[in-house]
Amino acid sequence: MLDAPGLADDVSQEVWAAALRGLPRLLHPERFAPWLLTIARRAVLNRLREKYDAPESAELDTDTVSADESADVVDRVEVAAGLAALPVREREVLVLFYLQDLALQECGEILEVPPGTVKSRLFRARRMLREQMTRQGYRS
Numbered sequence: 001m002l003d004a005p006g007l008a009d010d011v012s013q014e015v016w017a018a019a020l021r022g023l024p025r026l027l028h029p030e031r032f033a034p035w036l037l038t039i040a041r042r043a044v045l046n047r048l049r050e051k052y053d054a055p056e057s058a059e060l061d062t063d064t065v066s067a068d069e070s071a072d073v074v075d076r077v078e079v080a081a082g083l084a085a086l087p088v089r090e091r092e093v094l095v096l097f098y099l100q101d102l103a104l105q106e107c108g109e110i111l112e113v114p115p116g117t118v119k120s121r122l123f124r125a126r127r128m129l130r131e132q133m134t135r136q137g138y139r140s
Helices: 005-025 028-051 076-084 088-100 104-111 115-135
Strands: none
Touching: 028 088, 028 104, 028 115, 076 088, 076 115, 088 104, 088 115, 104 115
16 A cells, blocks of 8 residues: 555554554454554555655656566556555555455445445446556456
8 A cells, every 4th residue: 555665664563553552442352353454544544645745756657567468367566556556545445355355344344434335435446446457558
């Protein structure tokens, strides 16, 4: 979500520190994973707000992707480039549902929206990702 390994490491440390501080207030220990992902989501969104509030800087070139033309499977780099080009709301729902393998209900709890909203965001995000990857030259 942050497009920079160093920044992701910093945010990870902040998340764990916040989780350790908040652990005594965790009422339902069986809900640890969604609780922790909610903390992580808020930390990431705070960093993204800082990034967008900062003056415009040099953007990473997301059009340059390495692809194995003989393979039928989309290269991981292409998917990452496609995800990076999506707006935050669509990117986070795809990451939670597909990469973190969370159920709709858990995604909804983390995103603080009903499961129906998660479904509609997933539909829109998949369509946007498909369009983005088509623009980058991927053919399904």
